[in-house]
Amino acid sequence: DQQVKQNSPSLSVQEGRISILNCDYTNSMFDYFLWYKKYPAEGPTFLISISSIKDKNEDGRFTVFLNKSAKHLSLHIVPSQPGDSAVYFCAASEGNYGGATNKLIFGTGTLLAVQP
Amino acid sequence: DAGVIQSPRHEVTEMGQEVTLRCKPISGHDYLFWYRQTMMRGLELLIYFNNNVPIDDSGMPEDRFSAKMPNASFSTLKIQPSEPRDSAVYFCASSYRLGAYEQYFGPGTRLTVT
Numbered sequence: 001d002q003q004v005k006q007n008s009p010s011l012s013v014q015e016g017r018i019s020i021l022n023c024d025y026t027n028s029m030f031d032y033f034l035w036y037k038k039y040p041a042e043g044p045t046f047l048i049s050i051s052s053i054k055d056k057n058e059d060g061r062f063t064v065f066l067n068k069s070a071k072h073l074s075l076h077i078v079p080s081q082p083g084d085s086a087v088y089f090c091a092a093s094e095g096n097y098g099g100a101t102n103k104l105i106f107g108t109g110t111l112l113a114v115q116p
Numbered sequence: 117d118a119g120v121i122q123s124p125r126h127e128v129t130e131m132g133q134e135v136t137l138r139c140k141p142i143s144g145h146d147y148l149f150w151y152r153q154t155m156m157r158g159l160e161l162l163i164y165f166n167n168n169v170p171i172d173d174s175g176m177p178e179d180r181f182s183a184k185m186p187n188a189s190f191s192t193l194k195i196q197p198s199e200p201r202d203s204a205v206y207f208c209a210s211s212y213r214l215g216a217y218e219q220y221f222g223p224g225t226r227l228t229v230t
Contacts, residue, residue, distance in 0.1 A: 043221030108158030
């Protein structure tokens with residue numbers, strides 16, 4: 001049973017426009033969320049994260065929004081660039097409940113294609 | 117630092133053969149993770165270690181899979197016997213302390229079992 005879901009396997013966006021990638025989760029114990037980016041033939045690399053005590057975290061062109069009541073988070077990329085074309089994975093952790101853990105649960109990924 | 121190192125990068129083997137994947141984590145990282153990536157299930161955590169001790173192996177699919185970490189700089193994931201459904205990309209990742217959620221991934225090993 002997928003605890004972290006990315007229901008859009010792919011997304012195509014024009015260069016300069018906004019890319020919005022979505023992620024839903026089912027486990028209310030998750031308290032830390034991350035986005036990873038993956039290029040072909042490479043391992044995933046960390047992009048941005050958010051703690052459950054926040055509803056927004058921004059880093060340059062990348063912003064992550066968290067809606068705990070809806071168990072939903074999204075990654076916004078503005079403006080999108082061709083170099084952003086990659087697979088984006090959403091991940092979640094139960095973090096500090098019952099003792100901290102580094103275990104992450106990943107979604108299935110969304111392939112973003114930014115068209116020049 | 118060289119980052120997480122995995123070998124081989126590609127492995128093609130026949131059904132029934134033993135496969136061994138290798139990983140060298142980033143020096144000083146106390147946590148090591150093995151993941152499998154498939155189209156259907158995305159990135160699945162198979163097992164993770166803390167200070168060379170297996171902490172959670174609930175993601176290991178079957179007894180055919182085993183993992184070891186004999187020292188802080190080396191880990192193996194073994195599949196014996198291998199089956200075509202084991203074909204996937206296997207990633208190793210490490211992180212440096214408890215509560216450090218960011219994990220550093222290796223380039224992966226693409227396994228094809230024919």
